[in-house]
Amino acid sequence: MNKRVITFLTASLFVTLLLTSALFAGDDENPCGMTKSLYERLGGVNAISMVVDEFVEILYVNEILNANPAIDKARKNIPMPALKFKVTGLICQVTGGPQAYTGRSMKEAHAHLNITEVEWAAMAADFKTVLDKFGVPEKEQAELFEIVGTTKADIVMPAGDGDGGDDGDSDGDGDGDSK
Numbered sequence: 001m002n003k004r005v006i007t008f009l010t011a012s013l014f015v016t017l018l019l020t021s022a023l024f025a026g027d028d029e030n031p032c033g034m035t036k037s038l039y040e041r042l043g044g045v046n047a048i049s050m051v052v053d054e055f056v057e058i059l060y061v062n063e064i065l066n067a068n069p070a071i072d073k074a075r076k077n078i079p080m081p082a083l084k085f086k087v088t089g090l091i092c093q094v095t096g097g098p099q100a101y102t103g104r105s106m107k108e109a110h111a112h113l114n115i116t117e118v119e120w121a122a123m124a125a126d127f128k129t130v131l132d133k134f135g136v137p138e139k140e141q142a143e144l145f146e147i148v149g150t151t152k153a154d155i156v157m158p159a160g161d162g163d164g165g166d167d168g169d170s171d172g173d174g175d176g177d178s179k
């Protein structure tokens with residue numbers, strides 16, 4: 001075989017391999033063989049907005065959350081579509097989508113709500129219910145819960161606040177003293 005034929009065959013083999021890997025790319029890969037972002041695996045903004053839509057709907061009728069007067073009051077002030085829009089933007093951004101979240105930080109948005117561990121657990125249970133309903137696979141659910149978990153310290157009030165516990169804030173007004 002002369003050099004030209006060998007070069008041609010090598011190039012053909014390379015192109016064939018590229019095409020084959022593109023056609024038979026796994027679920028976790030783009031057609032170009034790149035690992036898909038969580039955003040892509042979830043189905044992008046269309047799928048994410050549907051999940052958030054349902055999630056916010058069921059959160060608004062969650063009796064554990066509505067029993068907290070601060071949450072109940074804040075909900076009456078923020079239009080539900082605005083909250084859905086903001087949460088969708090945030091989830092898109094943190095999962096690798098092209099959207100940019102422009103709302104407040106999680107600390108700023110939730111500091112006045114006195115959210116407890118029990119309320120956090122109630123929210124997480126609703127989130128799981130919705131993810132199951134939309135058939136989000138376990139792997140993607142685990143990744144989402146890990147991301148959402150990173151916001152917990154900014155959202156849930158420190159243990160002891162509001163209960164006259166051992167944080168020095170024995171009058172429970174959140175200012176760290178007893179007056």
Ligand code: HEM
Nearest residue numbers: 071074075078086087090103104109115119120123148151
């Ligand atoms: C028990 C858990 C949670 C409760 C009860 C809750 C409740 C609320 C309420 C009532 C508001 C409106 C606050 C106001 O305008 O005064 C709000 C805002 C918001 N929440 Fe949550 N939330 C929870 C967890 C989360 C989590 C886990 C995320 C996302 C990771 C999130 C994302 C947001 C966003 C993006 C806003 C809008 C911020 C803005 O207006 O700029 N929340 N939440």
